[in-house]
Amino acid sequence: MLRISLQTMLRAALMAGGLGIFLAAALPLQAAAQDQMPMRIAVEGAFPPFNYLDANNKLQGFDIDIANALCEVGKFECQFIIEKWDDIIPNLVADKYDAIISSMSMSLERRQKVAFTEKYYNSPSVFIARKDSPISDVSPAALSGKILGVTSSTAQESYANHLYPEMKKKVFRSSPELYKGLSDGSVDIILEDKLAIYDWIANTKAGTCCEFKGPDLVDVTYFGEGAGIALRLDDKERLTRLNEALKTIKADGTYDMINAKYFPFSIE
Template identity: 30%
Template sequence: MKSAQGNRIRGLAVAMAAAVLLAFLSDANAQQKNTPGFWGPSQRIAKPDLSPITRLRFVTTVDFFPFNYIDGAGILTGFHVDLVRRICAELSITDRCQIQALPWKELRPALEDGRAEAIVAGLAVTPENRKHYLFSQPYMRFPARLIAKRSSLPEEPIAQSLSGKRVGVLGRTTHERLLRDLFPDARATTYSKAQWLYEDLQSGKIDTVFGDGMRLSFWLASPEAKNCCTFAGGPYMAQDYLGQGLAIAVPTDNPMLAEAINFALHEIEASGAFTELYQRYFPVSFY
């Protein structure tokens, strides 16, 4: 990619590689304990008959870092790319499986005209989209999290500790609304730029920051954070505010494919392969 956006994504990829090394050296044991899992321990899914599948083509985009992006060598890569490879290997159809990047506006038409069988690009699981697609079991959700300086972490119960405290949040966002509803006694302090939010946390102008756990995790692992801060309290899933998470979309007339993908996702998690994949792309767990 030659665009400014492409340069930004490649820069994020380089920064993430450095963050991975830093995070694994400093917090490997904690990371091992905080990997997501969305299947119950007693859930079992039978492997469906895959003989009708002559090919399985996934479509994604190139601008959803670190899920799908173009790396420094110009190659499509990311969490979704590796997840698709795992799914295809689990279904034993690697010779009939591929993933292709398209502009966002072309993803839905690709399924409609038969150029692809599945979308793996963060298509929202909404009632409206359910009219047109079947969705797999969610494989990732994005919790809201609090971060604070290591020297002044709020104690449990968090709601009581935050009473009267200054909690920074990006203004006019779902996270601001969730913060005000979850912690009505906190002093919500809104910002228009994340960088200002982080700077004020480091300088002590605010007591904590509330926001998207994934984005906060990358900042915590970055050199700019200077190991000043960490997550406080647990993850706030709040699906009514933050959505159902990431799932793979397939056409409504192909329930067998949705079943097959669910089988593969279950096996990937049960084998520990999902944990390895998650740790590779998310150096500081946001769960």
């Protein structure tokens, strides 16, 4: 139908001697179509409230809402791909998708492998234990003999391995499994992103068992300077467009509306 329509318009333009006018009108439409950039977005889908699958097996969460806003403003044609966290960077580098929008902290180690946009939110890490636990001091010496839970291939796991090398550790595949391990006593204490576990502690029955222990941890070496969108190192055009889109949604109030949907305080 489109081909017939264009042919008809071209014939009419030729008969009217207005070919130049027709081409001038058609070129902006062609340029607009070319302006759309495809972007395959990887998310873990197991890190509520940032990204998770709802009862209908549909992706939800802060990361998903931010990604959709960026796709609209940045003129991206987006497709979401659920990926295991352990494989998420290797498969980005292997060109199986174009971006990771999945609460990835911008650590120095990760910056050797991927490029990052400007941060789109910031969150410290923190230790969490059960309320009936005698743990109050979270120094390596005080936690000697305790079992620490962490999620596989995370900044928290790297931090624990380097700063708590003598401590026994249990590594979980996902954050929900980590939280369950803490509530059922499989571990004595866990280390997790504070915003990620906030909803579990504040808004779930299971989370009432537990509380934060010790100070917020903001070590740039391990936790980076916030969460950013990861791209391949040579993907300069997409990096520029995403950074511009981030500026736009922060300036026009879109970011604040998404923030308020999930948290009663700013996480920017």
